[in-house]
Amino acid sequence: MSLLLQTPRALLSRGVRRVTGAPSPLAGRVVMITGASSGIGEETALQVALRxxxxxxxxxxxxxxxxxxRAIEKAGGSASAYACDLTNGPAVDVLVAEVLDQHGAIDYLVNNAGRSIRRSLDLAYDRIHDFERTMAINYIAPVRLTMGLLPAMRAQRFGHVVNIVTWGIQIKAPRYTAYIASKAALDTWARIAGRETWADNVTFTNMRFGLVQTPMTAPTEAYAGRGETAQHAARRVVRALEDRPVVVNTTLFARVCEVANLVTPRLADHLGARGYRSSEDSSAARRHGA
Ligand SMILES: NC(=O)c1ccc[n+]([C@@H]2O[C@H](COP(=O)([O-])OP(=O)(O)OC[C@H]3O[C@@H](n4cnc5c(N)ncnc54)[C@H](OP(=O)(O)O)[C@@H]3O)[C@@H](O)[C@H]2O)c1
Known part of the structure; x- marks a missing residue:
């Protein structure tokens, strides 16, 4: 199944790399990674630099x-750092101008910066900002950044964008209305954008991660000790950069949920509602404030 989600060219080049031991296609390329200060982004940055x-x-x-x-340079790689709040539109425009000036076109972009909110609707009636801020960082920010970098990618007739989204798009998990809707918006945007840029050899991958142990999941007690490591997740991101598949679905459970949501939506609602009733909001989600 996952083979069908890849381009023939990616399959061929992966096969050639395996047989000949040829270098990664990332070698000598410029790879922008957002959210590179921790978690999946930090690990991906290290692994890309090592290639x-x-x-x-x-x-x-x-x-x-x-x-x-510094860690990348100590390991023999090369990197540049740009501090930017990606929810600040004008700051993103300045970032785009600076990186294009200093590096030329970005060859690969990983839209990884994001934030998750797990909170029931009945704790969120007076918190419309939960919906606004997840859209700001998980949807508007990567769209603005990608739009800034796309013209140069298309002009050089090469580019690949990996969006770090979530298995929640397939599961439609209760308590994640704000988070999953914002990631689903990016997932859909990229699928359509990729059709417009296909002829220019600019492609997109949506990576629908399950649970990964990072600072983002730490506040949710129910997730303690569960999920894959950030290092493991980063290896998958690197593979997606190299092979350029359309989508990476990371768990069988999420695929089963996706099919159930399509084929038996009311049964899926029933099971989702049962799961919701048998679990709780975290103490962080119950606290008022940010
Ligand atoms: N962990 C999981 O289980 C999981 C599952 C599915 C998908 N994901 C997705 O994976 C991505 C990475 O998350 P993670 O788990 O590695 O968590 P993380 O360690 O908390 O990383 C989030 C990154 O986003 C950056 N960021 C947040 N707001 C930003 C802003 N306004 N401007 C610029 N950068 C910002 C943070 O850096 P600064 O604070 O320095 O800005 C940080 O580097 C996210 O998009 C998340 O939704 C995670």
Whole structure:
């Protein structure tokens, strides 16, 4: 099944790489990774650099980006760091102008920066900002950044964008209305954008991750000790950069849910409602404030 989600060219080049031991297609390329100051983004940056890509690190915390940049250089790789709040539109425009000036076209972009909110509707009636801020970082920010970088990618007739989205798009898990809807918007946007840029050899991958152990999942007690490591998740991101599949679905459970949501939607609602009633909001979600 996953073979059908890849381009014939990607399959061929992966086969050739395996047989000949040829270098990664990331070698010598410029790879921008957002949210590179921790978690999946940090690990992906390290692994891309080890394959010879020059990594452009983006996130808000300049000190953490500098820590990652130094770690990459210590490991023999090369990286540049740009501190930017991606929800600040004019700041994104400045970032785009700077990186295009300093690196030329970005060859690969990983839209990884994001935030998750797990909170029941009945704790969110007075929290419309939950919906606004997830859309701001998980949808508007990557769309604005990608739109800034696309013209140069299309002009050089090469580019690949990996969007880090979530298995929640397939599952439609209760308590995640704000988060999953914002990731689903990006997933759909990329599927359509890819059709317009296909003839220019600019492609998109949506990576629908399950649970990954990172600072993002730490506040949810129910997730303690569960999920794959950030290192493992990063290896999959690197493979998606190299092979350029349409979509990476990371768990069988999510695929089963996707089919159930399509074929037996009321049964899926019933099971989802039961799951919802038998679980709780985390103490972080119950607290008022941010
Ligand atoms: N962990 C999971 O189980 C899981 C599952 C599915 C999908 N994902 C997705 O994976 C991606 C990475 O998350 P993670 O789990 O690795 O969590 P993480 O360690 O908390 O990483 C989130 C990254 O996003 C950056 N970021 C957040 N807001 C930003 C903003 N306004 N501007 C610029 N950068 C911003 C953060 O950096 P600064 O704070 O320095 O800005 C950080 O580097 C997210 O898109 C998340 O939705 C995670």
């Amino acid at each position: 010879g890509g020059h990594v452009v690190l983006v996130a808000r915390r300049a000190d953490e980006l500098e820590r990652v940049r």
